[in-house]
Amino acid sequence: MQTDGRACLLEEPGAPATVRDVVIDPPGSNEVLVKLKASGVCHTDLTVKNLNGNGMPFPIVLGHEGAGIVEAVGDGVTHLSPGDPVVIAYRAPCDQCPACLRGDPRHCYMALRPKPRIHRKSDGALCSQVLRCGTFSTHTVVHAKAAIKMPAEMPLDKACLIACGVITGVGATMNTTTVFPGARVAVIGCGGVGLSVIQGAKLQHARQIIAVDVNPVKLEWARKFGATHVVNAKDTDPVAEVRRLTDDGWDGGVEFAYEATGIPACTEQAVKMLSYGGTATTIGFPAQTDSVNLNLGDMATGVYWNKAGLAVCHCGDALPSQDFPLMAQLYLSGDLELDGMVTRTITLDDVEDAFHEMETGNVIRSVILM
Ligand SMILES: NC(=O)c1ccc[n+]([C@@H]2O[C@H](COP(=O)([O-])OP(=O)(O)OC[C@H]3O[C@@H](n4cnc5c(N)ncnc54)[C@H](O)[C@@H]3O)[C@@H](O)[C@H]2O)c1
Ligand SMILES: [Zn+2]
Ligand SMILES: [Zn+2]
Structure with missing residues (x-):
């Protein structure tokens, strides 16, 4: 039997996100029907809109940071039952690709x-x-x-953030480029993802966590989430300032720099602020034509002489079945701040407004309550 529902759709290139009536097919084998309770609004949803669907056929149901309750399970599903609270993972391993077959599902x-x-x-x-x-x-x-069970005491309006922003940022520091205790870390862009990188760096016992943004309110929040220093890239050259703050008699620089803006120039900055042998990690979602320009031969900051690495983070290289329950446990033990990341709760009808706030306002995450 089909289920009646409502969803926020992109119906054609350039059109605003609009709520429409939808019908949902019953789950097939190895699938589950989830009644959503909450969904965070991630910058990637706005990017999909701005890139006119980024290759996906219309109509498109937006949203990928969701939590809810299992309503029905298809044939062959034994580990979940109706009533179970779950967070939805968009990178559950496929079990078929070369990485999965060699036993490395984090790199599916x-x-x-x-x-x-x-x-x-x-x-x-x-x-x-x-x-x-x-x-x-x-x-x-x-x-x-892709439906990861949550502990009963986990509030779903916070759990939804785990699905993308939180696991991407925290996972970047735990899995993609693992921050070692005592490391120096810089984070460029302090939205939902960047603030999660800051929290991850703190959990990994970084010595210095330098937050970079162009918005002073974001920098104030960055301090609350664990940044030891903040740099406003509107007023100061972030590369020079990070090097100054990390001065150690060896030209300074950080062992790990994370880009969480989606702006190519910020990836270039991340590479230039590394200490010898450091690694920059790019997280922001690029447009097809985006590229970066990396100098190889400069003695101080060139990729060759500074032995700089560049890594890419997809969803924190997470293994959702293991990492999502870990994030819930860290929240419940008071070691991961999620409450402060929900700066606004909205309804399905307010998605366009949430996009506008994301581009112009002071918001970490708008969370849609269904
Ligand atoms: N790789 C992944 O798996 C993954 C997952 C989630 C999100 N993303 C992408 O990560 C990026 C960040 O997502 P978000 O939801 O945190 O976005 P967001 O809009 O909440 O945050 C972006 C932040 O960057 C800051 N910023 C803008 N220009 C800047 C500049 N020149 N220098 C420094 N800071 C600047 C903004 O003020 C804002 O605080 C987006 O591109 C998003 O699509 C990627
Ligand atoms: Zn795979
Ligand atoms: Zn996302």
């Missing part, structure tokens, strides 16, 4: 691809789901392995 090439099951009610059109999730919706259907 593509993640599980469930069948799309949400239809626009007016004409029956089958909707794409952003990052295979589609959480700006009252309901969605995902692969059972």
Whole structure:
């Protein structure tokens, strides 16, 4: 039996996100139907809109940072039951790609691809789901392995943030480029992802955590989330300032620099602020034509002489079945701050407003309550 619901759709290039009636097919084998309770609004949803769907067929159900309750399970699903609270993972390992086959699911090439099951009610059109999730919706259907069970005491309006922003940022410091105790860390961009990098660096016992942003309110928040120093890149050259703050008689620089803006020039800055042998990690979502220019031969900051590394973080290189429950445990033990990341709660009808706030205002995460 199909389920009636409502979802926030992108219906055509350039059109605003609009709430429409939808019908959701029942879950197929190894799938679950989830009744969503909350979804965070990540910058990637706005990017998908700004890039006119980024190659996905229209209509598109937005949203990929969701938590809810399992409403029905398909054939073959034994580890979940109706009533279970879950967070939806967009990178559950596929078990088929070369990385999965060699036993390295954190580096899965593509993640599980469930069948799309949400239809626009007016004409029956089958909707794409952003990052295979589609959480700006009252309901969605995902692969059972992508629905990660949460402890009963975990509030779902906070748990949803784990699905993308939090696991991306914290996972970048734990999995992608593992921060060692005593390391110096710089974080460029202090939105939901960057503040999570800061929290991760603190959990990993970094000695110095230098937050860079162009918005003074974000920098104030960065301090609350664990930054030891802040740099306003509007007033100061962030590369020179990070080197000054880390001066050790060896030209300073950080062992780890994370870019969390989606701006190519910030990846270049991250590489230039490294100490000898350090690694920059790019997290922001690029447009197809984005590129960076890296100098090799400069004696102080060139990639060759400074032996700089560049890594890429996809969803914190997470293994959701292991890492999502860990994030919940860290929240419940008071070691991971999620309450302060929800700066606004909204309804499905307010997505465009949340996008506007993200571009112009002082918001960490808007969370849609269904
Ligand atoms: N790789 C992944 O798996 C992954 C996961 C989630 C998000 N993302 C991407 O990460 C990026 C950050 O996402 P978010 O949700 O935190 O976005 P956000 O909009 O909440 O935060 C971006 C921050 O960058 C700051 N900023 C803008 N220009 C800057 C500059 N020149 N220098 C320093 N800071 C600057 C903004 O003030 C803001 O605080 C986006 O590109 C998003 O698409 C990637
Ligand atoms: Zn795989
Ligand atoms: Zn995201």
